Amino acid sequence: MASEFELIAKHFTRPSRPLHHTELGVGDDGALVRPAANCELVISTDLLVEGTHFFSEAEPESLGWKTLAVNLSDMAAMGAVPRWVTLGCVLCNEFNSVPSSGHFRPVGLPVSTAPTDKFAHSTDGGWLAAFARGFFACADRYGVDLIGGDTTRGPAGATTFSVTIFGEVPRGQALLRSGAQIGDHIWVSGYPGRAALGLAHLQGRTVLQGCHLDECLAALHRPIPRLELGLALRGIASSAIDVSDGLLADLGHILDAANVSAHLRIPDLPDAGLARDAYLAGGDDYELLFTAAPTRADEILACAEQLKLPLRDIGTVLAATGDKVKVFDRQGFDITPARRGFDHFE
């Protein structure tokens, strides 16, 4: 069986790739990076835990992609350019060659993430190689340098990835959650709900077919961080957030931050049922939800055209009322859900 160090060397060492924004990568007590002048750093950290954020049976290449992509989405929501990422990894005890003594960071990457009773191939590195392929495919696509990490072992069934990501944004230009103004319009990118529908399909709660099934599974397994959109919205959006918990829940964060309310009239809202619930309350989509003054509508629609990404005006920010959010259908009937969501998705 390959040792941990052999596996890391085999799958995660990238000898020839230049690190464009990095003075010193892995292999010392810390990495050294040189931020651009007149920029602020945007920093975000996330945990992905087996059984909570991903299934033990998750396909490893997609899991590698998603592990990074959901963090890139936080950079998108801040209007930042992602530059650097660190990856911590807690692996299961069954993988015998993981040492108990913790800290080391030769290349800072995971060794194995699967109980051997399910994934015997993990010990020959296949699972690991696939995870690394997905992670680096995402890193390369978006120009992010992996600059460090830590690998240690933990109990079976508790495989955990910990990602911290750093991006740059010119001073004062970050998109915040807190800037929504009364009268602003509310916009969302893409197709909210697809990831939740894909999950529902996998769980046997609905049956999707054809292209729609493919799109929903792609949204679930290979989310696309809306980084170009985040950059384009600098100076245009008054507030922004990425949809990770569900559209109504994340809109709630924007409204709370500005102490305002909202009425939604969503042009493409499905008529009823699971598809509507997924749109309003399904998490894991990583679309951007943002507000902007009505006068910016033409610029936003031009962005949509340029990025070939739907951007829909779904409502209006109002002065604070007792109801934080009301949702109306095309006929003007109040169809506000009794709860902000999640009934179908927990």
Place this chain on the structure above:
Amino acid sequence: MASEFELIAKHFTRPSRPLHHTELGVGDDGALVRPAANCELVISTDLLVEGTHFFSEAEPESLGWKTLAVNLSDMAAMGAVPRWVTLGCVLCNEFNSVPSSGHFRPVGLPVSTAPTDKFAHSTDGGWLAAFARGFFACADRYGVDLIGGDTTRGPAGATTFSVTIFGEVPRGQALLRSGAQIGDHIWVSGYPGRAALGLAHLQGRTVLQGCHLDECLAALHRPIPRLELGLALRGIASSAIDVSDGLLADLGHILDAANVSAHLRIPDLPDAGLARDAYLAGGDDYELLFTAAPTRADEILACAEQLKLPLRDIGTVLAATGDKVKVFDRQGFDITPARRGFDHFE
């Protein structure tokens, strides 16, 4: 029972403390920080896992201190000034109020870290309050801002903390592992081995008494990151590392990075037995191990006096030989251990 949000609000919200180096702390998709001009950022990440890095029965206030202190030690070893830290936390399932849906970051701090069968008081916040006291005591002592985090739940017995820390160092002045030159002297701070002896005492493998016991337990539970020393060594040390794995093991990293060897003659090396093994191979001390040209000895001794911290010349860097490290006693006999260590400590 207090909910998760109530516990966080109670123990981890610090309404009045100004964040000196931080534009925007927790509560958005990311934190915003503004690095100083002409500085490089030093970034390091570490995992602490229950059962591997700390006992389930660990005293929570000390655990909170140590969780941050071991990361500050990486900043010390790079000669950096620590500025910001993020904290991720995976908590056990028994703590019922931790939601399954993951990502949130109101203040980014842990909720509970102990199985309820052992720590019934964790649910009333006592364990948590103590952890927070220790963590913030360390953060305040060293001027570090907590800028974000993530809390999620995982299986029992797998409580995990993930820390990423960021510091600043003027461009080109970071202390690296890789600069050792043939002829340099090798220095170490403080009293290596104390943490390992403290652990051996707790495990019944030795019996310590009085002040020595207190010092060894303090080294184990409340390590002091050698930050002032790291700053003082900028421009003086040719290489540096912190002793986390054991003196010989960490010296090996320095020697490997420069492809050199070393002879050690350690003035205060214990004569034999557990104390000697602890000195040479005990990890978890977080002293600084560094090299410097012989001409810098007076400056180093002046540092020791100013910082009231022992700094000992323990050996010399040599051209690479077959033996990476040889250890000699005061009479000149070769007492090199057969292995670099850990027999007593794993």
